[in-house]
Amino acid sequence: MAQKSASFKKGVHRGRPRKQTKFLGPVANLEEHVPPDWWRTLFGPVYLKTDGDVVEDTNLTRTEVDVILEILQPSPDAAILDLCCGQGRHSLELARRGYTGVCALDRSRYLIQKAKNQARKEELNVAFKEGDARKLPYPDESFDYVLLLGNSFGYFESIRDDILVLREVMRVLKPMGKVFIDVADGEYLRNNFKARSWEWIDKRYFVCRERSLSTDRTRLISREIVIHAQKGVVVDQFYSERLYSEKSLKELLEKSGFSEITFHGEFVPQSSRNQDLGMMEQRILVTARVNKQKKRVQKKGLIRSQKEIVVLLGDPKQKDFLKPGTVFDEDDFYTIEQLKEALSRLERFRFTFLDNHGTLIRELIGLKGKVDLVLNFCDEGFKNDPYKELHIPALLEMLDLPYTGSGPQCLAYCYDKSLVRGVAREMGVPVPRACFIKPEDMAFSIPIAFPVIVKPNFGDSSFGITEKSVCFSLEELVEAIAWIREKLGYTQPILVEEFLTGKDLSVGIIGNLPDNYIVLPITEEDYSELPPDLPRICGYEAKWLPDSPYGKVRSVKAEIPESIEKLIVEHSLKLIERFGCRDYVRLDWRLDEEGYPRLLEINPNPGWCYDGHLAKMAAIGGMSYSELLQTIIETALLRIERQ
Incomplete structure (x- = not known):
């Protein structure tokens, strides 16, 4: 018919x-x-x-x-x-x-x-x-x-x-x-x-x-x-x-x-x-x-059981040397309240919060067998030590507690910018030209043309990356390296990269390969309101000092050719598979003067805050902050269920 x-x-x-x-x-x-x-x-x-x-x-x-x-x-x-x-x-x-x-x-x-x-x-x-x-x-x-x-x-x-x-x-x-x-x-x-x-x-x-x-x-x-x-x-x-x-x-x-x-x-x-x-x-x-019986939501006056989720956070009572005042301030506490409010909308889950690192190990031992998932948002590291960010998932694995985000090996690899660069190059993923300066190097030669950008090789949250990090001469480079070593007390290797002048891009991916992931809209940093004499970077000032000129930098939907967007996504998926990133990740890219993308870094367990890059990408894609958090939780639960 x-x-x-x-x-x-x-x-x-x-x-x-x-x-x-x-x-x-x-x-x-x-x-x-x-x-x-x-x-x-x-x-x-x-x-x-x-x-x-x-x-x-x-x-x-x-x-x-x-x-x-x-x-x-x-x-x-x-x-x-x-x-x-x-x-x-x-x-x-x-x-x-x-x-x-x-x-x-x-x-x-x-x-x-x-x-x-x-x-x-x-x-x-x-x-x-x-x-x-x-x-x-x-x-x-x-x-x-x-x-x-x-x-x-x-x-x-x-x-x-x-x-x-x-x-x-x-x-x-x-x-x-x-x-x-x-x-x-x-x-x-x-x-x-x-x-x-x-x-x-x-x-x-x-x-x-x-x-x-x-x-x-x-x-x-x-x-x-x-x-x-x-x-x-x-x-x-x-x-x-x-x-x-x-x-x-x-x-x-x-x-x-x-x-x-x-x-x-x-x-x-x-x-x-x-x-x-x-x-x-x-x-x-x-x-x-469909010929099936309706599921009973209520039984004897009780609602359907909820998943028990424990949220791990940084310790607000301890020093955090990455923060401007080395302590949790009003903005940090407001961010935590926004997190709690967004999680409270997720009716399928019941949340408790742990942030006292002095008793953390004892409390986690007591949770074994009593929770469905640990939401690991302790990106400050154990006792707010960024070098000990990987210690938290390592501890959870030893206690056999399921958790969100990447494992300790992935966090260790991606904390080392030079290692990420080397693996990326081996995989055919383009990176900026760069050189490596060891702590004992007092004299050095730079085999790349100026301008360059100076970065601590180990670190996140844009630690040590400021407007002074972009150098246009050897004198400025020597001064920038001295500032990182002496003012910040940084005694680890330093990475010197060519400073790319194209668009500053980020791509967020939620989920797990091979078949349960979504790619959030790629964002670019809008530097249009930045004074012309300041370098176009999203560094420490942009993330931590809202009253600085960099406080006007905004993340917007990237306007890039489809072929470039596709290339960035393909490279990003290969990289997160190689490094073992799980559940949610952000990768930062920058276009060179010819408009070709080069990898800057990989951020497993990236910032979860309501106004962070990941939340901004999600919002551009039509996903609320609560929906973003729910998606991270659900993708982790599915991964654990499949193990």
Whole structure:
């Protein structure tokens, strides 16, 4: 039975995969070139360009939503999840029609940000999130309906992952809730796919496609070459999607626990360019219901048990030589109150706080077996000694207490800036040119051109990095080194790096590789209000002295080319895997004079404060401070559960 003429986004059959670094020319076996995790790649402008005839057509979107509403007939206040939502075209259209409980999730940060921007522009209330469909960031029984639209199902190499998606859908659906799936008719495509095609996208771009079945005939393998008429090949990319028939899809839904599985005919595809529709030539529409008992939230007047979380902090009664006055001041206590207030909003958890380091070991011993997680926010180090930051996780491991954040070995590695540089260079990650000055070196030569920046090799919180650290002559360099050694009493090695003049960037990542992480929006430091005679750095003054000129430095969303953003993210993911960073991390980068990124440092367990870099990145991405803290906690709990 054919439904109304409509066409959903063409999903993966064109535009979502990983860009190749070069044009491969003739390929004998397409399957050999498909990355197993091609779906990780951010769905960027190429996807919207190649699939624009459908995914950017507002009239088609309205027709598609008409069909969804006709089949499901949801109430205006129904809780609806648009899963794998792309740029949110269906979610936004539902919101335009007065549906007030719409949430949407997609793996692509680029498309989610685009969706959020559109929602803000139209003042539409849709809760967009970036995430993995196999690990949904929603509580049990949150939704009346879950939509999987536009052929956004069957990306993974293993069918087990598709089952994980469906079981997560079942978990977040309320009792008697429904899932609506629109997916390519695999049996039809297996016998009717076009092996080759090409079309003009617009007056400058055209795309060539090749397709073949996988060896086991369960997936359709696609290659897509996008070409600019003057510039040549833009991308040469490979991807695949599992082919489901009505029979195999029904079996999969039943295996995942769904019932009342109903097929609703097909959508008739359309294209404004009247060109190759690939995976969308014929699609299956199916709904299925969750038949489960409602979970009991209350029993004998008691609420569901909460997770017990212990929060470790620095000791406010002891000296902290990294702070301007060497003691906790009003700003520090205000920051702690903001933390407590934000945590108090997380109803699933109950928090207690430990900050007395004199009794800390004894108190931690008494907690064994009594807590679900230690939220390790003691970035000051044991007894506020930054060299002993790693002692806290080491102690927790000896006591077998699960905790958030990176382990002691990672903290030790990343505390050594020169070591990080060496490993990064070995991995092919670019770093600034630099030289290493040992404590006993009284005379030294600098094999790099001025200007340079002088840093303590060991340290964090911008310790020892001030406006005087940027040197334009040998005299200034000698003075800066003497100041670090004599005024600060620093007796460890010193790093001298070339001073890069490009944008000052930071990227935050929450979660754990390989498949449970989100990349927060990259930020850049806005130095526009800084006096022109001061060096453009985010050093000690910017972080600790709000009344200094550097107090006017702001973190804003980075305006950088997509290719540079992608490169920074790819390098960052490789680095956190190599160094073993866990749960949350921040990496600092700077562009050189040619606009190319170079790594400055890695910050495992970065600052958790409400006005810190990580919180600012989260806010730009639409995540509140409480949501940021909750995400850190939940990603740690998931990691521990999987161990």
